[in-house]
Structures are given as C-alpha cells and as structure tokens.
Amino acid sequence: MKRDKKITQLAKKLVELSKDDNGAVTEAKVSEVLAGLKQVKHRHHLTVLKSYLGYLRREVALQTAVVATPSALSDAALKEIEANYTKLYGRPISAVTNQDTSLIAGVRVRVGDDVYDASVSGRLQRLAENVH
C-alpha cells in the first residue's frame, strides 16, 4: 500500500517532468524521462513504467481535443478550437481530427471526459430526448 503510494507519487512527478515550459507533454521530454529511468534502474522499474504510462495517457488525453467530424475541417477552425479550449481549461490543448460519418454534419469535441457536441446527429438525438 505504502509502496503503491510512493510509485504513484513518482509516476506523477515523472509526468510533471515530461511537460515543457508551456505545460504541454512533448515527445522530447518523455524521451528524457525514459532515459533517466533507464539510468536509475528503480527496484520496481516495470511497475513505475506502467503507472507512468497510465498517468501520461491521462495527461495527454487532457491536453488533446479530439475533434470528430464527417468531413475534413480547415486548419483555421482547428486552431480556433485549440485556442478556445486552451483558454477555457488553462492548459495547452492540441486538436486532432477524427472522421466520423455517423455525425452527418457538424463536429463533436472531446477533451478528457468532457464532450462538446455540435453535430447534426447529436442535435437530433437531443431533440428526440426532449420529445419524451
């Protein structure tokens, strides 16, 4: 129990070390952290790595806005979305697109566990729910 807590704290510190000056997780920083872990050779190396991977995925998900859309969006729109959610959450957020034809038209943005839906299918779904 105590060991798990220490590993968790270590993993969180490693995640913090994986961020750059803007607070964004970058590949270069993660590579540095991994290189450092190889040198240190922690007694529970594998467990630390697994915990680090979990927290890192969560952090990446929190810093990523998955924009689902049936058709490609312009770069300007993506930049606008990134700027908006970076300002909204107070942390750097990068947008990645994901094609989803079931949306018919419009976009659906997911940041971590938050979902922002401006798609036609979502509006129709809300309309159906409001009819009840």
Add this chain to the structure above:
Amino acid sequence: MKALFITLLFALSLPLGLYSAEDLHVVSLDAAVAGHAEDGGVISELAGNFGITWPTLIAQMVNFCIVAIVLYKFAVKPIVATLDERQQKIADGLQYAEEMKAQLAAAERERAEKIKEAAVDAQRILNESREQSKEMIEQKTQEAAAQAEAIIRKASEATEQERKKMLTEVRQEVARLVVATSSKVLSRDLSDTEKSTFSESAAKELASAGN
C-alpha cells in the same frame, strides 16, 4: 270430639238400658201389683209403674259407669287420640297445602317476573343486536365503498400510468423514427459542401462557446 263420643256412648247405652229395664219391667210388674196393694205409696207406685227397682237401677248405673269407663279408657281415648292425630295431620296437611299454595303462587309470581325480566332482557338484547348489526352493516358498507373507491382510484391510476407509458413509448418510437429518418434523409440529401460548411460553422460555434 270427645264430648261427641261421650254423647254417642250414652245414646247407644240408652237402648240397652231400656231393654234391660223392659225385662225388669215384666218381672217387676207382677211384684208391683202385689206391692201396690201392700204399700200404696206414690213413689213406689211410680216406680212400680215404670218397673224400676232400686237395686237393679243402681246395678245398672254401676254397670253403665264401668262400661263407660272401660269404653272411655280403651276405645274412646285411643280413637280420640287417633282422630286428634288425624285431625292434626289433616290440619298440618292443609297448612302445608296452604304454604305450598302460597309458595306456588310466589313461585308463579317469581316465574312471571323472571319471564318478564327475560322478555325485557331479550328485547333489550335484540334491540342492541339490531343496533349493532345496523352499525356493522353501515360500517361494512362504508368500508366496501371505500375499498371500491380505492380500487377504482388505483385502476384509474394504473390506467393513467399505462396510458402515459404508452404515450411515452409512442413518443420515443416516433422520435426514434423521426431521428432515424432525418438522419437518413440528411445523410443522403446533404452534399459534401453543405456538410463541410455546417461543420465549419459548428466548429466556430464550439470555438466561441467558451468566450
């Protein structure tokens, strides 16, 4: 009773005395004729006429007294005692009968009172039973009415709930059909340009939502 028997004894002994006197009279008549001629006294003449001689009379009287005493001692007295006893028994019996009659009358009165009380009690119980049955009938009627009302209310509620449920299901189904149809229609009828335009507009909407 005792005097009656003594009188009866005297009455019975009188014929016997007369019979004895008559026998003596026949005997003494001859002597009287002869004596009258000799003495010539009035008393003697009367005695002679009635055939009375003093020794015979005295002997008859003594005899009669003896017979009377014996009869009184051994016949009259037990008979009188028996009669008194019977009379006492009869009196006791009559008294007992009177007492029994009084007791019977009292018992009859008591029985009549009891019957009357029983009739009153029975009437009272009957009235109470009628009142209770009437109250019970009213109570049961009210309970039955309340139960019927509750059943009707529950049935109405159940019907209303069922109707609402059906309406909800119908709405859901209609909404689902509308959504499905709209989705198909929009997917088919919207051009790629229109979809791109809408998506750009939606992205701008989301981008400006936080501001």
